[in-house]
Amino acid sequence: MHRFGQLQLGLVFYGVSAACQIQSGLGLDPWDVFHQGLALRADVQIGTMVIIVSGAVLLLWIPLRQRPGLGTFCSMFVVGLSINVGLAVVGQAHHVVAQAMLLAAGIVGSALGCAMSISAGFGPGPRDGLMTGLAARTPLSIRQSRTLVEAVALVVGYFMGGTVGVGTVIYVITIGPLTQFFLELSTPSKSR
Structure with a gap:
């Protein structure tokens, strides 16, 4: 049950x-540019669209012969619902300092949430499964x-009106290293 709680908390963090x-x-990050568009x-x-797109992406798993796990389905719903709730609670920033703080919280929180949900071990989210399926096939x-x-998500989302800006660039550059950092923190050391 501890791992399932970690999965849920990670997905809420992410949303x-x-x-x-x-x-x-x-x-926004590339996928959310697409979702927003x-x-x-x-x-x-946008959170509702995350759920809809997640379902559509799962259909792309079929020819790639990917198998969803419990985490896949949890990711579909928990992330989308958490985005909608988060948008209702977190106000829009209008001052550059507040904007920068929200952007930093968004990027660091996404990396932490991703690391928590991955290390829980209940299966990849819909978009991650698409990536690993493409790599395998x-x-x-x-x-x-x-x-x-x-x-592809970024370009299509941009042309549909999704928000692309400095935060998009910072996200793309930093999300990998930050996620790896949090994954290493959550993985027990072999020396213990």
């Missing part, structure tokens, strides 16, 4: 952190498949 980054107004077109909340490496999927 609320996304809400912080949205409310910073400085630019679609949400604007469909006139729904095509000549693309994990890095290449991740870059391809994120780049």
Whole structure:
């Protein structure tokens, strides 16, 4: 039960952190640029669109022969709902200092939430499974498949009206190292 609680807490962290980054107004991560662009077109909340897109991405797992885990389905719903709740609670920043603080909280919180949910071991989220499935079934490496999927989401989202800015660039540059840092903190040392 401890690992399941860790998974849920990590997913809530991830969703609320996304809400912080949205409310910073400085630019979203590539997938949320896509989610926001679609949400604007469909006139729904961004968290609701995260749930819808997660379901659609899971359909792409079928030809890639990926198998979802409990964490996959939890990720679909908990992250989307947490974004919607986070947006209702976290106000939009209008001053540059508040914007920077929300952006930092969003990026660091996303990395921490990602590390917590991964280390819980209940299966990848829908987008991560798409990345690993592409890497397993095509000549693309994990890095290449991740870059391809994120780049497509970013470009399509941008043209649909998603927010791209300095926060997007900072997210792309820092999310990998920060997630690795938190994963290393959460992985027990072999010397213990």
